[in-house]
Structures are given as C-alpha cells and as structure tokens.
Amino acid sequence: MSLSLARPLVSIYNEKSEEVKGNGVALPAVFKAPIRPDVVNFVHQQVSMNHRQPYCVSDKAGHQTSAESWGTGRAVARIPRVRGGGTHRSGQGAFGNMCRGGRMFAPTKPWRRWHRKVNIGQRRYALASAVAATGVPALVMSKGHVVDQIPELPLVVNDKVQEMNKTKQAVQFLRRIKAWADIQKVYKSQRFRAGKGKMRNRRRIQRRGPLIVYHKDQGKNTMFFICIDVC
Structure with missing residues (x-):
C-alpha cells in the first residue's frame, strides 16, 4: 500500500511559500515503501520497552x-x-x-x-514504512495533524529557510506555508500530566507537532520552538 507511486516529482517552495517553477525533485524511494501499521506498532512497542527502569x-x-x-x-x-x-x-x-x-x-x-530484541531488518522496515506514511495526507490527518491547508506532503522548501536565525522569521514562514494551524493544535493540547510525573520534571504533556528535517545545523534548534521537532 503506497499512494506515492502516482507522484514521482515533489514541488519546491521558497521562504515566501511560493512554488519554485521547474525545480521539482524526485520523490525518494523510501516514500514508495509498503505502509505496514502492524509492523510499525510492533517495533515501536518492543523498542519502547528498552527504556523501562x-x-x-x-x-x-x-x-x-x-x-x-x-x-x-x-x-x-x-x-x-x-x-x-x-x-x-x-x-x-x-x-x-x-x-x-x-x-x-x-x-x-x-x-x-526487561529488554526486547528486534531484528535490525525489521527495525529498518518499520522506519521506512513510517516515513512513507508521512507522504499520505489521509494517514497524517488521521493522527490528528492539521495539514488540510498545506500544499502537499512531504513539503520541500529551498535552502534559504536554513539561513533563518530568528523565531519571528520562523513564525512568519510557518504562517505562510499554512502549517501554523498544526502549531496551534499543539498549544491547545498542553495539559498537566496525571499521576506522580508532575513531581518528576514531567509536569506538562502535549501533542506532537510538525517535524522539520534540515541539512545543516545553522541555529534551527533555537529558531524553532518547543512545538516542533527538528532533526
């Protein structure tokens, strides 16, 4: 199951949320991997057991x-x-x-x-399947993300976005790219944790926001705030 086969090219957008004409990039092969929620769920469940005390x-x-x-x-x-x-x-x-x-x-x-061993081939299969699922808007929205206004998934922008070093610039970019609604979803989901975790430096919990993948670290960890994951 993969809906990315019908879209071999991905458009590139600039920092002003304008599509760069004639600069489409080929969709990586990982987005054509089979989508297996059962494998992803099993591997995540087994690997998460390794963090237990x-x-x-x-x-x-x-x-x-x-x-x-x-x-x-x-x-x-x-x-x-x-x-x-x-x-x-x-x-x-x-x-x-x-x-x-x-x-x-x-x-x-x-x-x-306590420890659970997962075969490395199965872990790689689950990772590729999870990445491929991020290119299917229906699956992304089924997880609670607000991406109905975003032009396409995965969303690719040019390298000028890496040169931003101010949170104000990042907020303006996210508003132009129509991703700010997903940030607001994270803000509204912040709540106090139930149980003793409140006394153990885990006081608040919140939903997951967008994931930004960059090539070079030029201040992205300080530019984008707590509602966004960067890697």
Whole structure:
C-alpha cells in the first residue's frame, strides 16, 4: 500500500511559500515503501520497552508482622492470623495475597527480562514504512495533524529557510506555508500530566507537532520552538 507511486516529482517552495517553477525533485524511494501499521506498532512497542527502569516490591512487603495459623478444629480458614488481643488487628489474616495488608501474588523481581530484541531488518522496515506514511495526507490527518491547508506532503522548501536565525522569521514562514494551524493544535493540547510525573520534571504533556528535517545545523534548534521537532 503506497499512494506515492502516482507522484514521482515533489514541488519546491521558497521562504515566501511560493512554488519554485521547474525545480521539482524526485520523490525518494523510501516514500514508495509498503505502509505496514502492524509492523510499525510492533517495533515501536518492543523498542519502547528498552527504556523501562527495573522495579520490584520489597521482599519484606506483607511479612512485617507476627502471624501463625490457628490450625484445624476452629471452623475458620487456616490462613496465618495476627497474634494478641485488644485490637482490631489481632486475629486478622496475614501474609496471603487475599488478606488485607498481605503480600501480592508472585511478587515482582528485578531480574525480569526487561529488554526486547528486534531484528535490525525489521527495525529498518518499520522506519521506512513510517516515513512513507508521512507522504499520505489521509494517514497524517488521521493522527490528528492539521495539514488540510498545506500544499502537499512531504513539503520541500529551498535552502534559504536554513539561513533563518530568528523565531519571528520562523513564525512568519510557518504562517505562510499554512502549517501554523498544526502549531496551534499543539498549544491547545498542553495539559498537566496525571499521576506522580508532575513531581518528576514531567509536569506538562502535549501533542506532537510538525517535524522539520534540515541539512545543516545553522541555529534551527533555537529558531524553532518547543512545538516542533527538528532533526
């Protein structure tokens, strides 16, 4: 599945969002790769597991009390029970995973197989498939990107855009090229993270914006702001 076969040439636009006549470039062969969402999803899922930090519960969890089974003959379960009297805790079951304050079933261990190996051929296939999908506007918009006003995908501009060194110039360029709507989508999606990540320098989350691929690093990382990924 590839919709790029019918478009062998890609137009080039200047910094004023004007098409440069007679300077079309051939569509790279990677955009003609088969689009396989199942392979991309599988490889992304496996590779993302390699960033996990090993964790486990304490080996003393659920066992930090004194409890012993009452045995048989009392018409109660033979689960270990807390000793003593005069408190609600005495006589309660302990240690078992079905007990309040007991251990979990099969406590997690730090020697779990955290890493997942993915064949290099499969990783390259998934990368080529993901890049090819960026040339299909229907698939790009299905992921939430606002690209209905952009002339074509992939959008190729001339080398003068690399000479920009001001954020103001970048904003003007993105407005002319009709990509500012996707930036606004990222701004509106900013929200606080749920959970303890707010206390761990991961306070805010947001959607993904456009990706800019450049040839030479001439200040692109400072010109384009947080809503855009550059590489």
